[in-house]
Amino acid sequence: MTETRSGRGWLVNRLAATGLGVRLIGIMLALFLTSVTLGVMGYVELRALGDSARSVGDVSVSRLFAINDMENALSDHEIAAERSVLEDDPFERQDLHDAQRMASSAFGQALLRLKTFGLSSEEKRIVAEIQRDWDGYLDKFRLADRFADDGRFEEAKEHFEIGAEQMAAALTAKITDITTLTRADTAVALDRQDTIVEQSLRLIVVTLAAAGGLALGAAIWVLRRLSLPLIALNEALRRLLAGDDTVRLPDFGTERNELSTLSHSAHALRDSIVETRRLAAEMKTQRALLSETVENMPAGLCMFDETGKLLVANAMFWSFFGMPKELTSGQGSVMLDRLLTQVGCRMTAARPGGGAAFASRMKALIAQGGSDSASWELDDGRHVLLQVQPVPGGWMMIASDISDRVDQEEQALHMARHDTLTGLPNRRAFADSIDYAIATADPNRPAAILFVDLDRFKHVNDTLGHAAGDKLLRHVSERLQGAVREGDTVARFGGDEFAVIQIGQQQPDSALGLGDRIIDLLSQPFRIDGRLADIGASVGIALAPEHGDRAETIMSRADIALYAAKSAGRGQCLLFDTDMLDRQNALIKLEADLKRAIELxxxxxxxxxxxxxxxxxxxxxxxxxxxxxxxxxxxxxxxxxxxxxxxxxxxxxxxxxxxxxxxxxxxxxxxxxxxxxxxxxxxxxxxxxxxxxxxxxxxxxxxxxxxxxxxxxxxxxxxxxxxxxxxxxxxxxxxxxxxxxxxxxxxxxxxxxxxxxxxxxxxxxxxxxxxxxxxxxxxxxxxxxxxxxxxxxxxxxxxxxxxxxxxxxxxxxxxxxxxxxxxxxxxxxxxxxxxxxxxxxxxxxxxxxxxxxxxxxxxxxx
Structure with a gap:
């Protein structure tokens, strides 16, 4: 016991007898090591933070853009493909094929960009499946398109719906999967950034506190020899910590080795703090860029955690549904109920039941961890694609305005079923109307189908020109629509061929009377560009279901009756009978004989x-x-x-x-x-x-x-x-x-x-x-x-x-x-x-x- 005390006293005496450098070497060494540690660890941590932020900005966002390009390209290709298999106009089909090639190229480029990013094994698997399904979708579409090239549009439509649309749905599901994984990776990266920031701040605070304590101790030890230099150094450090990165630290010269060492440490600290702030500023910029990206997305986005707390909601989401941001008040399920109810109130298709019913359905879906993607019509006439899907730790809702796409689809559907010159239904729409008329016809009042062919129209077209011929056809359509009753259908097949469906009348007398009225109306002169054009009309009539129970059969019978009317001298209205069918078969044989006559x-x-x-x-x-x-x-x-x-x-x-x-x-x-x-x-x-x-x-x-x-x-x-x-x-x-x-x-x-x-x-x-x-x-x-x-x-x-x-x-x-x-x-x-x-x-x-x-x-x- 005595020897231990004696040894400790010797150490104190030895320290007291040493110079200033020896006495402060421990403190300075500790300060230096602390500063270096702060600089190195801060630099490493903040460099990791910067790398993470850049990863989120450069990789995650770029991946999301690539995925979004794939979704848009698939949608564009599917729309153009669906129109092309139904389009019989070769020029229109060529335009649609051009649109398909552009969409296919865009899809391929987006998929190629996606492959360039570092993907996990699961993501690589999904990307490979997307490539496989995309190739399969194109194969299905090409098969349907070949039928369309041969004029077999019904088979083309069937193969497209059974094959290509199913493949497109599978593609959409795979794209949704890769989007979910990407967004999950982004969320993990953002969480990692927050952790690094907190660790860095704690490290800075702890290290600075240690450095301040050591500096204060050194000032007490050597008040006179170190006070003024350390006060100057302290002032410089204070300004530095206050945010003045331009401050210059004092230089103690070469004679004071101990202070020079301290000066070097202070300079190292300054550099570390400046670098830390630079990296923090970069991180803030990256976070602002990510926030700006979300805020300026072309779609509305909101994200909730698993407790129902709103995490993210951009301005597009609020404006989509006309909701004030005051809805963000409230916590948990209260706010979630208010938001979903307001969304449901804007959707006309969500009624009956209103917004509350819609909110209940969505909450049930969220509770089950399910996802949903559906098109809704808002009460202001817009159409929105609403996607609800789970994400790690919560779920998100994306709302995209698809009004233009819906309008284009409706316009394409209208064009596919109506004559562009007169606006009347075309042959396809007319056939559907026949099927409906057959299905709903009163057995005592069958539907009558009248085929109308203009007489001497070619002469008008040849003598007055095609523009005058088009005007004449529009005038004819107006007279035909004026001749029929409400509920009847007038259509144009092309050229000078028109057709009428008459329903709810006693037949065949009513149809024959209508045919005679049509002939009388169309026999009256038309004034075209100041000139009178005289034409006439022939009418052929078939009754449904008496002459057939399918649109194709009824139209064939009406066409045969029309041919018989024209052969009878034109200006005639005839009802189909079986003798006409025999004569038509004879004409078909004559056609075959004519082809053979040229050969023989x-x-x-x-x-x-x-x-x-x-x-x-x-x-x-x-x-x-x-x-x-x-x-x-x-x-x-x-x-x-x-x-x-x-x-x-x-x-x-x-x-x-x-x-x-x-x-x-x-x-x-x-x-x-x-x-x-x-x-x-x-x-x-x-x-x-x-x-x-x-x-x-x-x-x-x-x-x-x-x-x-x-x-x-x-x-x-x-x-x-x-x-x-x-x-x-x-x-x-x-x-x-x-x-x-x-x-x-x-x-x-x-x-x-x-x-x-x-x-x-x-x-x-x-x-x-x-x-x-x-x-x-x-x-x-x-x-x-x-x-x-x-x-x-x-x-x-x-x-x-x-x-x-x-x-x-x-x-x-x-x-x-x-x-x-x-x-x-x-x-x-x-x-x-x-x-x-x-x-x-x-x-x-x-x-x-x-x-x-x-x-x-x-x-x-x-």
Missing amino acids: DQFSMLFQPLVNLDTGRITGAEALLRWRHPTRGLVPPAEFVPMAEELGLIVPLGALVLRMACTEAAAWPDRLNVAVNLSPVQFRRHDIVGDVVAALKSSGLPPARLVLEITEGVLLEDTDDVKDKLITLKGMGVRISLDDFGTGYSSLRYLRIFSFDKVKIDASFVQEIDSDLGGAAVVRAVCMLCGSMGIDVVAEGIETREQLLQVMEAGCNEAQGYLLGRPLAREEFLEIEGRSAAGVFPGLGVEESPDLPSAMRSAQAG
């Missing part, structure tokens, strides 16, 4: 002479196609030519006529020409120049002996393509004749825009020339005009001697008609041509057969 070359050629009125000689013939059916015999052109145009067979058929006519004419004497009629469809939609070149080359016929006859319908569109074709043909040496002159809207204008070789006056003027002074004046005027322009005039439809004398007197150069010669086989034509070349023309009739020069002299003498 069942066509022959007749030639109607063209006579020069100056010499009386035949100058050529117009080639007329005839179809010799193996069982039906000779089929008139009026039956198969319109059918060929409708089926798209007029192009190969027209090329066949050119080859046959040129081949026949090549064997004639060189003085004879051959004239071939060209269909407007054939001329506008095909390489007619190529067909002409091929026919001339294969036959060896000189181009100057070929006359191509076109109608004014070819020139109606007045396009550069039509002019270029005419100029090319004329440059080859082929002669061009304008057929049916005088029946069009701008006949004289056509003579100005192109130099024709011949003009054929329409037979309607010739047939009235001996009884109508106006008709004779028109013929004379045309002859004078064309004569001044160097254009030959041909009068067609000559059937009487008086007509022949009249056209000769008017100044026509050539004539054609039954009086001069009916369409003849090649041998008969060549025989008559030989006799006319010898000066005798036997074609002026059986009873009176003067030669043509004598007739001409008689006309001149008269």
Whole structure:
């Protein structure tokens, strides 16, 4: 015991005998170590805090943006895909495909960005499933789209709904999962930041307290030698701790080693504090950026903890539902009830039950830890997508304004079911209306389906132009809607085809009466751009369910009745019967026979002479196609030519006529020409120049002996393509004749825009020339005009001697008609041509057969 006390006293004595540096070395060393520790630990902790904050800002937010881009791209692609499988307009489908490619590219880029972030094994698994489901969704859609490309829209819709939409739903679920994990990671990172801040502050406070105690002790030990330097140092440190990072610490020089050491420690402390504050400022900036991001999200967001306390709610959420921020008052479930009730009160679809019922349902969902995503309509007409999902330690609600998307979907649905020109329901909507009418029809009052087809509409379209035709169709739709009763349906299928559903009436008398009224209404003239347009209508009627219990069957029956009405002379209203079906089947067989006839070359050629009125000689013939059916015999052109145009067979058929006519004419004497009629469809939609070149080359016929006859319908569109074709043909040496002159809207204008070789006056003027002074004046005027322009005039439809004398007197150069010669086989034509070349023309009739020069002299003498 004595030895211990004696040893302790020795240590005290030794310390008292040492210098200032030895006495303070322990204190200074402790202060230095404390300062260094503070700087290092503060730097490490705050660096970790900064890294964490940057991770939240750079990674979590970026991941959320990437996920949001995926959601938007999937939504855009799904909308465009759903429209494209239902769209029959190729141009519209192309636009939709472009939109799909853009959405697919955006989805792929967003998914690629997501993969670049550090993902957990669970997140990698979900991302892989998203990639797999996205590929599957695209495969399902492409399958549906191929059906749509083939025109099989119902199958396309079915495959899209069964396949692509299910895959899209799975994709949405996976995206929701990865969003939940990302937000959970963000919440954990924010919690870690708070912990680091608290630890750093505690470390600073403890270390500063220790440093202050040591400094005070050192001041007591050496009041004089250290007081002023330490007071200066203390003042500098006070300013530093007060926030003045620009303060300069005192420099004690090199002689005072102990104070120099203290000075170095103080400088280290200063640097540590400055760095700590810098990192804290960065963290504050990152937190402000995150808060600003949440506040400026395009969606409303609120988040509650598990006790019902509101953690986050941005301004968009409050404005969405028109709620004052005073709702944040109250704690726990009280505030939660008030908020959910207010949300429910704004949703029209949440009624009946009101906001309280909605709040109860949501609270039950939250209590079960479930999630929900549904579209709601607010009481101000907006549509909102409300998503409720659990998060670690609570749950969140996201509200997105989808009003524009809903409007686009409704507009797309309307466009898919309505005619854009008239606003009437289209064929698809009409078929649905038929199904509904069948399902709800009174057995004693069946529904009547009327198909309406306009007569002479093509003539109006060709003569007045397509713009006038569109206006006419709108006027027709207005008259049809005025003809039906409330509850009936009027639709337009396209072109000049309309349809009506009549319900709740005694049939068939009511439908027949309506059909007659429609015909009367549409037979009254229409005024289009200051001009009168006369059309008519034919109506076909079928009754449901008498004539069928499905829309497809009923529409087919009504179409058959319509065809029968048109075949009966137009302007007719007929009710379907089984005999019509037999006739329709016969027409279908005729279509098949026509296609086979082109393949088997069942066509022959007749030639109607063209006579020069100056010499009386035949100058050529117009080639007329005839179809010799193996069982039906000779089929008139009026039956198969319109059918060929409708089926798209007029192009190969027209090329066949050119080859046959040129081949026949090549064997004639060189003085004879051959004239071939060209269909407007054939001329506008095909390489007619190529067909002409091929026919001339294969036959060896000189181009100057070929006359191509076109109608004014070819020139109606007045396009550069039509002019270029005419100029090319004329440059080859082929002669061009304008057929049916005088029946069009701008006949004289056509003579100005192109130099024709011949003009054929329409037979309607010739047939009235001996009884109508106006008709004779028109013929004379045309002859004078064309004569001044160097254009030959041909009068067609000559059937009487008086007509022949009249056209000769008017100044026509050539004539054609039954009086001069009916369409003849090649041998008969060549025989008559030989006799006319010898000066005798036997074609002026059986009873009176003067030669043509004598007739001409008689006309001149008269």
